Amino acid sequence: MNLKQLIKSKRLTHIHEDSSLYINRRYFNENFGFRNIPAVFRKAFKNKESLELWDIGQINKIIGENKYMCENMKREKKEFAFKDFAQRLRSGYSIYLKIPILSDSALCQMFEVPKYFTCWYLNSQIRKPKVGRRSYLLYIGGENTATPLHQDSWEAPGWLYLFKGTKIWFFYPSCLNSKISKNVEGYDLPQILSSKNDLDKVGKPLYCVQRPGDLVFIPPSSFHAVINIEPTIAITDNFINEIGYENVVSHFKYNYSKKSCQSLRGVINEGFKKLCHD
Numbered sequence: 001m002n003l004k005q006l007i008k009s010k011r012l013t014h015i016h017e018d019s020s021l022y023i024n025r026r027y028f029n030e031n032f033g034f035r036n037i038p039a040v041f042r043k044a045f046k047n048k049e050s051l052e053l054w055d056i057g058q059i060n061k062i063i064g065e066n067k068y069m070c071e072n073m074k075r076e077k078k079e080f081a082f083k084d085f086a087q088r089l090r091s092g093y094s095i096y097l098k099i100p101i102l103s104d105s106a107l108c109q110m111f112e113v114p115k116y117f118t119c120w121y122l123n124s125q126i127r128k129p130k131v132g133r134r135s136y137l138l139y140i141g142g143e144n145t146a147t148p149l150h151q152d153s154w155e156a157p158g159w160l161y162l163f164k165g166t167k168i169w170f171f172y173p174s175c176l177n178s179k180i181s182k183n184v185e186g187y188d189l190p191q192i193l194s195s196k197n198d199l200d201k202v203g204k205p206l207y208c209v210q211r212p213g214d215l216v217f218i219p220p221s222s223f224h225a226v227i228n229i230e231p232t233i234a235i236t237d238n239f240i241n242e243i244g245y246e247n248v249v250s251h252f253k254y255n256y257s258k259k260s261c262q263s264l265r266g267v268i269n270e271g272f273k274k275l276c277h278d
């Protein structure tokens, strides 16, 4: 059974699709951000020029000699120069590359992140960490590579913009979060995809088909998993701003020192002050 038939047989529901030509901060926050609703934006971020710019040949020209850690299907990691990774990708290998793009890289000029996804943490004067130079992450995956079920770093909200290929996403509703946290493997891709498994009993994920030019919004704390059903090129990032900061604060409370929590609160206060002056 192929993935399409499986989704049909399991009667999975597609996440919300938004076809607005233009969206702004208020529209995004009121309809999705504050409501923690996963969504795919089909038109608002579609940019023909950047869709053409982001291809393997072009990226290779810029970072071909740089070395990065890649992951295979067994999640084993190995270092490759980008040009060698690209060569393997062309030969049909199932390998996945996930790397930060720094703000001084020529690649960074090839996509402008909407202001309402700007992370207060990265721009803060309170914490000027190494990650301050990071603009977003680049994900390049061969056919059938996947990211297993997880919550994003700090349980922060996130976005992913696709330039090439097709991704299938699965999102569990947040009411299942505490059950899933105790047994992540029990809800992961093999369970979702198994034709034997009755998802009605354990809880069904929503799904999304993402194509070039689509942007997917990942709500804070949401459990999600992704399969590249064709080779893909995407950029993604998480952010802390007026949406989702509460999830990050409570994540910090349980996982980080008092000092880090204080610093995060400082970043959030600073962010809100700036927001008032915008």
Ligand SMILES: O=C(O)CCC(=O)C(=O)O
Residues within 6 Å of the ligand: 139, 146, 147, 152, 158, 159, 160, 167, 218, 224, 226, 227, 234, 236, 237
């Ligand atoms: O595309 C993928 O493989 C994973 C994407 C993801 O989990 C994210 O952007 O948060």
Ligand SMILES: [Fe+2]
Residues within 6 Å of the ligand: 150, 151, 152, 218, 224
């Ligand atoms: Fe994620």
